[in-house]
Amino acid sequence: MGNRVRKGFRKARRYMAPTIYDVAKKASVSIATVSKVINNTGRISEPTRVKVLEAMKQLDYRPSVVASALTRKKTDTLGLLVPDISNPFFSEIARNIEDRAHERGLSVIICSTDYNEEKEKKYIDLLKRKQVDGFIISSGFKNLDLLKSLMDQNIPVVMLALDNPSINVNVISVDDHRGGYQATAHLLAQGHENIAYIGEDVRSSNIRIFGYREAHEDYGVPIDEENIVKIPSTMDDSREMTKKLLGRPNPPTAVFAANDLLAIGVIQGAREKGLNVPEDLSVVGFDDTILATITVPMLTTVAQPITAMGNKIVDVLIEEIGGKKKVKERNLFTPSLIIRGTTGRPHNLPKPKAN
Known part of the structure; x- marks a missing residue:
């Protein structure tokens, strides 16, 4: 009977969840080291931390969240x-x-x-x-x-x-100021002198306007204040605002949008007005999200290192x-400017001659 009980215990132990002791043994470190890795405390070298995490992964060890919260209040x-x-x-x-x-x-x-x-x-x-x-x-x-x-x-x-x-x-x-400058300077260098800005009324968007203004100053191009518009951050609002801008007597030839979502709305609004991008309207976004690579043409944008x-x-x-x-x-x-297919020279300007 005793042998059967001992065998039963050994069999049960074989299926018990791994413990912190098992992790320490497998990683060849102390229990204290494992605890420090789990709790992100103390000074642990990166190789040791990786070794402990790998041992936890191999053993499928999961620390008790409840116990951890009780002991560390985390x-x-x-x-x-x-x-x-x-x-x-x-x-x-x-x-x-x-x-x-x-x-x-x-x-x-x-x-x-x-x-x-x-x-x-x-x-x-x-x-x-x-x-x-x-x-x-x-x-x-x-x-x-x-x-x-x-x-x-x-x-x-x-x-x-x-x-x-x-x-x-x-x-x-x-650096929103720098990103706003990069986007606007790119359009100015292409020859655009009537550039609209569409953004939200939030701090990051407003700082990008400072870059927009500074680029105009450096290129000696005056700003039409009516070209700076603030809207809610939706594609629909951007599309409708773009159609209003393009319906003016002197419509912009380029738009810098405060994010990629708004930039897509600009492209949609231009197409609904019968215009082509970039032949009739150049567009620059901000963020370099997945949206930037699925548009046709792909979106020129300012990339954030997400x-x-x-x-x-x-x-x-x-x-x-x-x-x-x-x-x-x-x-x-x-940030960094990523030049793709939605920007080019204004249609009323000749292309530069090849050397």
Whole structure:
């Protein structure tokens, strides 16, 4: 009878879930080292961290979220608030943030606020009840008092493309001024002197206008202030605004749109007016999302380094959560102009002669 019981125990043990001890043994490290890797604490070399994570993967080891939360008061969960998940920029960077968080052993709860302050408060309250370890709050967030309250409660926060000098917080953004300059200077260099700007009334879009203005100054081209228009961030609004612009007595020959979604609306509006892109109207977008490569012709746009930005957001927030970051930082990434098929010289200008 005793032998049968011992065999039963051995058989049961064979099917038990792996433990932290099993991970330590397989990775040839201490239990403390495994714990540090799981909890993102202490100083662990990258080779050791990779070795532990690989052992966890091979053993299919899953740390207990409940136990972890009880002992560390953490849930290994981040909250991400975006204004519109249907905008390809936000969906693409949200996916990148989620992938990076997964690599670091965390999960992400994504909420789309639709530029609505009531939804902002609702989701902030929801995520606080779920005891997320930190927040990622992106461009378009309107309730600055709510944001300041998170800071007053010492809740780790990183802002994406949203920088307010009155709030001391970590910021990850792209150089919008430089990107606006690159887009406009490209059109001016092509010979366009009547360039419209279509954007949202948000901080990042307004900073791109500064670049638009500076490029005009450098090229000595005056700006028609009626060419600068602000609309909601929808393709339909962009399409309708484009048709209004093109219906003017002196319509623009080019449009710089504040994001790729609006740029697609510009192309649609031009076609509905019977115009061809770029023969009759040149178009430049911003972001370089998947939309830029599926249009015909493909979209000239200003690329944001989405992968690098998403990785940095997660890494900075994890440092903040772990108490390792003593000084807030503002990371400004450099954009790059991607020239494709939606820009060319105005139809009334001759093509430059070949040398």
